[in-house]
Amino acid sequence: MNLAYRLATVTAVSRALEWPAIRRLRMTRRAALRALRLTPMARVVRRLRRMGVPLHEFDVLELFGRDGTGHVQDYAKFVGSLEVWEIDREWRPKLECNIPGARIKITDSFQEVRTTPTTYDLLVVDAPLAVTGTYCEHFDLFPHLFRICRERSVLILNVIPSATSGDLKWWPNVFSPAHLARRREFYGSITPEQIALPEMARRYARLADENGFDCDWHFFQQRPGIMVYFVCHLTRRPGSPDDPPEDRATRGSAADVSGSERV
Numbered sequence: 001m002n003l004a005y006r007l008a009t010v011t012a013v014s015r016a017l018e019w020p021a022i023r024r025l026r027m028t029r030r031a032a033l034r035a036l037r038l039t040p041m042a043r044v045v046r047r048l049r050r051m052g053v054p055l056h057e058f059d060v061l062e063l064f065g066r067d068g069t070g071h072v073q074d075y076a077k078f079v080g081s082l083e084v085w086e087i088d089r090e091w092r093p094k095l096e097c098n099i100p101g102a103r104i105k106i107t108d109s110f111q112e113v114r115t116t117p118t119t120y121d122l123l124v125v126d127a128p129l130a131v132t133g134t135y136c137e138h139f140d141l142f143p144h145l146f147r148i149c150r151e152r153s154v155l156i157l158n159v160i161p162s163a164t165s166g167d168l169k170w171w172p173n174v175f176s177p178a179h180l181a182r183r184r185e186f187y188g189s190i191t192p193e194q195i196a197l198p199e200m201a202r203r204y205a206r207l208a209d210e211n212g213f214d215c216d217w218h219f220f221q222q223r224p225g226i227m228v229y230f231v232c233h234l235t236r237r238p239g240s241p242d243d244p245p246e247d248r249a250t251r252g253s254a255a256d257v258s259g260s261e262r263v
């Protein structure tokens with residue numbers, strides 16, 4: 001047996017032993033963080049509530065549900081109502097168990113967002129991280145996401161500003177040539193593997209503007225590894241195409257929140 005073959009065997013065996021242990025450790029850590037309300041989504045919820053955002057009155061949509069343990073459980077009990085979309089029906093029983101009281105819809109979110117008549121106060125977008133079929137990250141939800149926003153809505157997007165080579169071992173599908181090409185196009189960036197947070201914020205604000213919304217404030221919250229939440233508040237501009245007259249008549253003053261950046 002040559003040395004290279006022996007090394008490869010040792011590496012494969014140690015990986016096989018190591019992965020379940022690492023996964024168990026990560027699950028224990030996540031459970032502890034959740035119990036202490038220190039997960040990134042718990043931080044987002046706390047910050048929004050401190051800013052006076054009335055989450056308890058909000059109709060919320062989670063567009064990519066899986067089993068809800070990723071972050072839905074961290075905010076579900078603080079919102080008025082919750083609808084969860086998920087393409088894979090195998091997750092339904094776990095979703096029903098983990099997020100009791102939520103309306104669950106098994107559907108393709110990229111299609112559903114184009115047709116649903118319902119609008120929401122908070123949209124949470126935790127799409128797969130790279131290219132899946134013809135879709136890439138959350139890019140194909142735009143501009144349709146705006147049609148399911150209300151006069152004022154909060155949008156939470158999972159974004160990937162950059163990734164180290166170490167990160168890419170954990171997320172091997174991230175930053176494939178096809179993924180980078182879609183990022184280059186969506187963000188209009190010549191460095192799609194590294195996009196500064198202000199540049200991302202400007203991109204989403206421009207998209208909002210093109211669709212009749214103002215992005216009043218935003219903030220970012222780091223998640224584990226390569227993921228970051230982009231949280232922003234959208235207000236429909238008076239007279240924009242989807243602004244129904246009755247909504248215009250009843251619109252109050254803009255939400256008064258502070259402590260965040262304006263784009």
Ligand SMILES: C[S@@+](CC[C@H](N)C(=O)[O-])C[C@H]1O[C@@H](n2cnc3c(N)ncnc32)[C@H](O)[C@@H]1O
Nearest residue numbers: 064065066068069070071072086087108109126
């Ligand atoms: C990152 S996970 C979501 C984790 C979840 N937010 C949580 O808190 O546990 C992404 C999920 O999106 C689902 N998904 C992928 N493509 C989809 C599509 N086109 N429509 C709806 N769900 C989709 C996957 O099945 C997967 O469960």
